[in-house]
Amino acid sequence: MRVIFAGTPEFAQVALAQLQAAGHDIVLVLTQPDRPAGRGMKLQASPVKQHALTHGIPVAQPRSLRLDGKYVDDAAAAQALLQAAQADVMVVVAYGLILPQWVLDVPRQGCLNIHASLLPRWRGAAPIHRAIEAGDAETGVAIMQMDAGLDTGDMLLVESLPIAATDTTGSLHDTLAALGGKMVVQALAQLDTLVPVPQPSEGITYAHKIEKREAAMDWTQSAETIVRRIRAFNPFPGAATLLAGESLKVWAASVSDALPPTGAVYGSIVAVAHDYIAVSAMNSIVNITQVQRPGGKRLAVADFLRGCDVQPGMVFESAPDVPPAR
Numbered sequence: 350m351r352v353i354f355a356g357t358p359e360f361a362q363v364a365l366a367q368l369q370a371a372g373h374d375i376v377l378v379l380t381q382p383d384r385p386a387g388r389g390m391k392l393q394a395s396p397v398k399q400h401a402l403t404h405g406i407p408v409a410q411p412r413s414l415r416l417d418g419k420y421v422d423d424a425a426a427a428q429a430l431l432q433a434a435q436a437d438v439m440v441v442v443a444y445g446l447i448l449p450q451w452v453l454d455v456p457r458q459g460c461l462n463i464h465a466s467l468l469p470r471w472r473g474a475a476p477i478h479r480a481i482e483a484g485d486a487e488t489g490v491a492i493m494q495m496d497a498g499l500d501t502g503d504m505l506l507v508e509s510l511p512i513a514a515t516d517t518t519g520s521l522h523d524t525l526a527a528l529g530g531k532m533v534v535q536a537l538a539q540l541d542t543l544v545p546v547p548q549p550s551e552g553i554t555y556a557h558k559i560e561k562r563e564a565a566m567d568w569t570q571s572a573e574t575i576v577r578r579i580r581a582f583n584p585f586p587g588a589a590t591l592l593a594g595e596s597l598k599v600w601a602a603s604v605s606d607a608l609p610p611t612g613a614v615y616g617s618i619v620a621v622a623h624d625y626i627a628v629s630a631m632n633s634i635v636n637i638t639q640v641q642r643p644g645g646k647r648l649a650v651a652d653f654l655r656g657c658d659v660q661p662g663m664v665f666e667s668a669p670d671v672p673p674a675r
Contacts, residue, residue: 350537353431353439353456354397355379360526361442362396364463367530368440373537375406376434379427381445382410414449431455438540440533441495450497458540460495462502463529465522467491467509469548471556472500477518477525479556482581484573487511488521490529492536494545503545506532517583564589564598567667568616572604572633587641590616591666592659600647601639609634616665624651628665 352373354365357380369375378401386393394402401408409430411423418424431439432455439460441448453460466476468491473479480488489509496502508528512521536543564586566575579588579602587598609629610619620627625636641647642657653659 350374350437351376351435352537353377353379353434353436354401354442355439355444355446355448356397356442357381357395357445358443359396360465360522360529361444361463362400363526364440364442364530364533365397365400367534368537369404371534371537373534375401375404376436377430378406378408379444379446380408380410382412411446414446414452416449416451438537440537442529442533448495448497453495453497461505461533461536462493462495462500463533464491464493464500465489465525465529466556467507468493468500468504469550469553471554473556474558476556477521478559478581479554481512481516481518481521482577484577485512488525490525490532492529492532501548503547505540505543505545506536508532515580517580519584559586561586565667566590566599566665568628568665569631569667572630572635575630575635576602576604593663596643597665598641598647599637599639600641602635602637605634605636607634614664616667618659618661618663618665620661621654621659623654624649626650626654626659 350373352368352375354368354375356362356365365375378397380395380397383392383394385391398408409427411420411427413420414424414427416424416428428451431452436456438458439456441460442463448460464476466480467487467489471479487509489507491504492506493500493502493504510524564582566588579599582588583600587600590597590599605627613619613629615629615631617629618626619629619634625638628635628637638650639647640650640653
């Protein structure tokens with residue numbers, strides 16, 4: 350099929366590669382404009398753009414697709430490209446721009462979206478993070494026939510998978526990206542026979558965009574909540590706290606079966622073992638197993654303790670203004 354592909358991050362690049370491998374003709378790629386990134390804040394092409402250029406696929410990077418918006422020239426140029434592409438279908442994966450109705454109407458068989466949740470749960474920008482943060486037992490991928498709403502279109506294919514107790518957003522991202530690529534190839538192969546299924550009207554939740562301020566750890570929360578947030582914010586923005594005035598990122602932890610001592614201050618260290626630091630939370634103890642100091646690498650606690658004097662009675666502080674470790 351002749352396919353227009355719209356996507357930006359690595360999650361989308363995986364699907365683009367799988368569509369190519371399946372033999373589809375990618376006639377045009379839409380992706381977000383290059384953004385500053387890294388220590389030098391140099392402009393960097395998105396993973397999707399990098400893949401497209403490597404494979405000789407035409408790329409467009411409009412700042413908007415609204416013909417009545419701020420960037421009318423960008424939208425008009427994109428409209429001309431989309432219409433000239435004469436595509437059978439458009440596949441959209443984590444693109445980052447809202448598609449106006451005129452875009453949805455251009456491809457002969459409409460626009461399909463790969464969404465990393467079991468819709469209608471976790472519509473929106475950060476479904477993987479929010480599923481882990483909320484303690485969901487499962488997640489999955491939905492292939493959706495797009496309409497003008499926010500992730501409201503009819504579903505064509507759905508596949509679920511369990512969320513393991515050790516899953517992070519990083520690990521689940523990779524699993525779901527591969528699953529999404531496989532499923533969209535399947536959807537295109539069966540597009541003429543798939544029956545669209547409306548999303549249920551109950552169970553709708555929204556996965557709001559992750560903000561850097563959410564990194565700050567709150568030791569007054571339950572141990573279960575704290576550990577879920579550590580997993581959900583790995584690799585971004587990373588759970589952050591203060592110890593003896595120093596910023597730390599906490600990358601891995603587990604919930605202990607032990608109860609905190611009576612009267613223990615939230616965030617206080619109740620024990621230091623070879624490979625974990627036990628910290629008092631609201632209803633239990635969090636065993637921290639991997640951390641990162643500013644300017645350093647991620648370290649297992651056993652390695653961290655060799656260079657840092659940590660003793661019971663010290664207190665991890667909740668610090669909303671903790672800068673990210675780099």
